[in-house]
Amino acid sequence: MALRSARHLTSVYLVRERSVLLLYRRGSRAIADSWVGIGGHLEAGELTNPTAAALRELEEEIGVTADHLTGLALRYVAVRDTGDEVRTTYYFTADLRPTAPVPTECTEGDLRWFELTTDPTALDMPPTARIAFAHWLTTGRHDTALRFITVNATGDETGPT
Numbered sequence: 001m002a003l004r005s006a007r008h009l010t011s012v013y014l015v016r017e018r019s020v021l022l023l024y025r026r027g028s029r030a031i032a033d034s035w036v037g038i039g040g041h042l043e044a045g046e047l048t049n050p051t052a053a054a055l056r057e058l059e060e061e062i063g064v065t066a067d068h069l070t071g072l073a074l075r076y077v078a079v080r081d082t083g084d085e086v087r088t089t090y091y092f093t094a095d096l097r098p099t100a101p102v103p104t105e106c107t108e109g110d111l112r113w114f115e116l117t118t119d120p121t122a123l124d125m126p127p128t129a130r131i132a133f134a135h136w137l138t139t140g141r142h143d144t145a146l147r148f149i150t151v152n153a154t155g156d157e158t159g160p161t
Contacts, residue, residue, distance in 0.1 A: 005085040008047060010054040011037035011129060012072075013136060014064065014103075016096040019113040020137075022123070023061070026109040030087075035123045037091065037133075038062055038106070050074070050090035061106050068100035075140055076160060078128035078149035091132045093141070116141070127151045135160045 007030060014021040014037070022035045030041075039057045046053040051074065058064040066072070076091035096102070103111055114123075120134040131149050132140075140147065140160070147160035 004081065004083075007085050007087045008042040008050070008053075009039060009087065009089045010042065010050055010057055010092065011039035011089055011132075012054050012058055012092045012094055013037045013075075013133065014058075014069075014094055014096055015116075015141075016098075016102065016113070018116050020116060020118075021062075021096075021103060021111060021113055023106055023108060024110040024112065028108075031126045033109075033124075034129070035125050036129050038064075039089075039092075040108075051092070054090065054092050061108055062103035062111065064096070064100065064103060068097055069094040070097055071095045073144065074146060075136060076128075076132040076147050076149055078132060078151070078159075080128050080151040081153040083153040087128075089128055089132075091129075091136075093136065127155070127157070131157060131160065 023038055025036050026033050038061050042053040055066050072094040075093050078089045080087045128149050128151055149159035151157050
């Protein structure tokens with residue numbers, strides 16, 4: 001087996017008034033243009049604290065700070081083998097406080113609020129984002145469990161478990 005590099009990422013599904021904010025990320029070097037949560041790469045000092053990375057990315061990308069949030073929680077940990085690298089993504093959810101400013105712009109792409117009844121299969125999403133988002137919409141948002149997802153180099157999926 002060939003050696004693979006590693007990439008660690010965060011993604012936050014931000015909820016407000018029965019809608020969830022997604023980003024149509026454009027021009028990423030890691031994924032094709034697609035719908036994702038708000039997030040990005042962990043920096044070297046954040047490898048043991050993905051929550052800090054998620055908060056940093058929220059502030060950098062859409063201007064949302066920790067005091068704008070309630071209920072920030074790690075909900076899914078996904079590991080995907082692309083064949084060239086192993087990607088670990090930490091998926092969080094959080095509620096935007098009613099008094100917080102509503103994000104409208106992001107330098108990484110286009111923001112859009114989707115109803116919680118959205119059919120996730122209609123959205124172009126990376127594999128683990130699609131799995132996490134679909135599960136969260138139907139099941140995960142109704143509890144507080146932490147779940148795990150794997151996708152191997154041939155595309156076989158396991159989870160959420």
